[in-house]
Amino acid sequence: MALMITPNISVGTAIAAILLTLSLTRLFPFLIRLKSKQGKEKQLLPLPPGPHGLPILGSLPFLKPNLHQYFSGLARTYGPVFSIRLGYKLFVVISSPSAAREILKDQDAAFANHVIPAAILFNYKGSRPDLLWASYDTHWRIMRKIVAREMLSPASLEAMVPIRRGEMRRTVENVWAKAKMGVTVHVRDTAFLTMLNMATSMLWGERAAYDCNEKELQRAIKELIGLFMAPNVADFFPVLAPLDPQGFGRRVNKVTEWIIKYLEKIVEKKKQKMAVGERRRDVLEVLLDLVEIGNPQEPFTMDDLFKLIMNLMEASTNTISTVVEWSMAELLSDPTKMRIAQQELDDVIGKHRVVEESDIPQLHYLCAIVKEALRLHPPSPLLIPHSPSSQCVVGGFSVPAGTTVLVNIWKIQRDPHLWGEDAEEFKPERFLATGKEMNDFYLRGNDQFCYFPFGAGRRMCVGFALGEKMVIYMLVSLLHSFDWRLPENVTLELREKFGTVLVMAEELVVAPAARLDKPELYFFYMPFEAGRRACAGIALGETMVIYMLASLLHSFEWRLPENVPLELREKFGTVLRKEKELVAVPTVRLDKLEL
Ligand code: HEM
Numbered sequence: 001m002a003l004m005i006t007p008n009i010s011v012g013t014a015i016a017a018i019l020l021t022l023s024l025t026r027l028f029p030f031l032i033r034l035k036s037k038q039g040k041e042k043q044l045l046p047l048p049p050g051p052h053g054l055p056i057l058g059s060l061p062f063l064k065p066n067l068h069q070y071f072s073g074l075a076r077t078y079g080p081v082f083s084i085r086l087g088y089k090l091f092v093v094i095s096s097p098s099a100a101r102e103i104l105k106d107q108d109a110a111f112a113n114h115v116i117p118a119a120i121l122f123n124y125k126g127s128r129p130d131l132l133w134a135s136y137d138t139h140w141r142i143m144r145k146i147v148a149r150e151m152l153s154p155a156s157l158e159a160m161v162p163i164r165r166g167e168m169r170r171t172v173e174n175v176w177a178k179a180k181m182g183v184t185v186h187v188r189d190t191a192f193l194t195m196l197n198m199a200t201s202m203l204w205g206e207r208a209a210y211d212c213n214e215k216e217l218q219r220a221i222k223e224l225i226g227l228f229m230a231p232n233v234a235d236f237f238p239v240l241a242p243l244d245p246q247g248f249g250r251r252v253n254k255v256t257e258w259i260i261k262y263l264e265k266i267v268e269k270k271k272q273k274m275a276v277g278e279r280r281r282d283v284l285e286v287l288l289d290l291v292e293i294g295n296p297q298e299p300f301t302m303d304d305l306f307k308l309i310m311n312l313m314e315a316s317t318n319t320i321s322t323v324v325e326w327s328m329a330e331l332l333s334d335p336t337k338m339r340i341a342q343q344e345l346d347d348v349i350g351k352h353r354v355v356e357e358s359d360i361p362q363l364h365y366l367c368a369i370v371k372e373a374l375r376l377h378p379p380s381p382l383l384i385p386h387s388p389s390s391q392c393v394v395g396g397f398s399v400p401a402g403t404t405v406l407v408n409i410w411k412i413q414r415d416p417h418l419w420g421e422d423a424e425e426f427k428p429e430r431f432l433a434t435g436k437e438m439n440d441f442y443l444r445g446n447d448q449f450c451y452f453p454f455g456a457g458r459r460m461c462v463g464f465a466l467g468e469k470m471v472i473y474m475l476v477s478l479l480h481s482f483d484w485r486l487p488e489n490v491t492l493e494l495r496e497k498f499g500t501v502l503v504m505a506e507e508l509v510v511a512p513a514a515r516l517d518k519p520e521l522y523f524f525y526m527p528f529e530a531g532r533r534a535c536a537g538i539a540l541g542e543t544m545v546i547y548m549l550a551s552l553l554h555s556f557e558w559r560l561p562e563n564v565p566l567e568l569r570e571k572f573g574t575v576l577r578k579e580k581e582l583v584a585v586p587t588v589r590l591d592k593l594e595l
Helices: 011-024 027-042 067-078 097-106 118-124 138-150 154-159 161-181 187-204 214-229 238-243 248-275 283-293 302-332 335-348 357-362 364-376 438-447 464-481 538-555
Strands: 081-086 089-094 392-394 397-399 404-407 482-485 509-514 556-559 585-588
Touching: 067 081, 067 089, 089 097, 097 392, 097 404, 118 214, 118 238, 118 248, 138 283, 138 302, 154 161, 154 464, 161 187, 161 357, 161 464, 161 482, 161 509, 187 214, 187 283, 187 302, 187 464, 214 248, 214 302, 248 283, 248 302, 283 302, 302 335, 302 364, 302 464, 302 482, 335 364, 335 464, 357 364, 357 464, 364 464, 464 482, 538 556, 538 585
Parallel strands: 089 404
Antiparallel strands: 081 089, 392 397, 482 509, 556 585
16 A cells, blocks of 8 residues: 555646646635644744745655655655655655654554545545545544454454465466466466455455456556556645546546446345355455444444455555565575575475465565565555644654655665665565564564554554465465576566555566476365356266265275275376276175165
């Protein structure tokens, strides 16, 4: 998740839109009134230092595309708490652990509001914001509690292991098919679709692919998230927001409508099943029950339900896929680290079985790789923008109510004073150095505010346990099952591109080669397949197998012929058979001959 300022803003477009709209509005008197109000607040304590910028536009024309790096440069000039005016909005950027602690721990409640992008705000029109953008209030608490309890509690996550396993095995199988055909794999996209299908399966028990073209849903989610970040003049001149001068609000509306239509079909199907008593206690059922109950203390409507589901799909897919991609890219750039990682997999798991989530605690080096990727390439380098609900003091400076506060974790997590001279290097070993349980370092780092890729405090990522686990699970599954190399004549570039999440500027495309001994390790347990293309004869097939087996076991005792050892070896083919046909000797076991 990230910020909705405009890194790629075209200055010409911005200025043209601003001037055009300025002439249409009564902006100037408003600016003057606001300025004198903020002037009074400033008298108490100085604002943090920062660049002066131009009248009206502030520093907007000077922004650089990689905003996190640009702000890191400004922090070197103006210090770890600096202010910058972008259009008519005041931003304060935090770049030190002590200032981050003031915001996310000491004054956590005051800073617990997120700033809603204008394109999202445009669509609320009286409805309540979703979990991601809600102010720190009762509604936010209710939504967060529902998610934490129904989907992300340790018990729920444990119960959904088979769902995630099935999805991961399906991805491995798809990659295997590509390996056999010599086709390359887009790592970010592959991880995105895996997570999307995991999310929908956890939410309502079905893969996204069964109810629509999963790629269409992926496109819609990506577009929606991209619009949070689009260079929207209305974010810097809030007075323009109701006009939606660049149409971003209307585009958000269109994509949201498309996703809600898709979700409505899912809900309809689910309601029909629930009506005939077919229940599986998945998240959607629980949410529908909450809507039905209509608890006045904890109101939860269909609108809240759709927004919550969208939040969870948006928040999980983009972040996780990005970290999987960065981790893989860092390993490809250093063959020694790749060898150590795969050796750990062979030592802990071997090549005779597949990786399970339960193996993760034994995979110390691989966990360290993911933690290091999250340190160097946090998906939300500036967190989601926070905003104080009242005038606050940070680092001895005044931060007026309503200021947009960005915490530059990208800079903090690369600070040589905290991480040593090699802070810019990808060195997973630093997360093993403590010699304690691997999670200790994370917790310590979080407490000292030198490492917090999931944020901290009340608005800390609600899905961090699932997020971290899924990145590791996807990475280890891909590294255990395949060797990876770059396609011929492709050089690896580790350049970053700031956006809704911090992605690789060049998408990572790699060629896989199977590395496990047995082909059957590339299939997953779903003997009849699921969804629309499921075997049409599931019921008959299963019943006949049971009927035949039961009849044979009921009527006869069975033994192997003399001197014939039993061998359970498999033979791969159109059907996975026993390599040697089973030949057994029956003995009658029923009393009456006529039976
Ligand atoms: C590697 C994976 C992930 C990373 C790095 C990550 C990071 C973050 C960050 C930095 C924030 C904002 C914190 C702040 O405002 O200070 C956040 C918020 C959030 N994340 Fe995650 N996230 C990840 C995965 C997930 C997953 C898997 C889910 C859900 C299934 C999720 C759901 C959310 C939600 C709902 C919020 C908003 C919480 C609120 O405002 O109260 N995230 N995440």
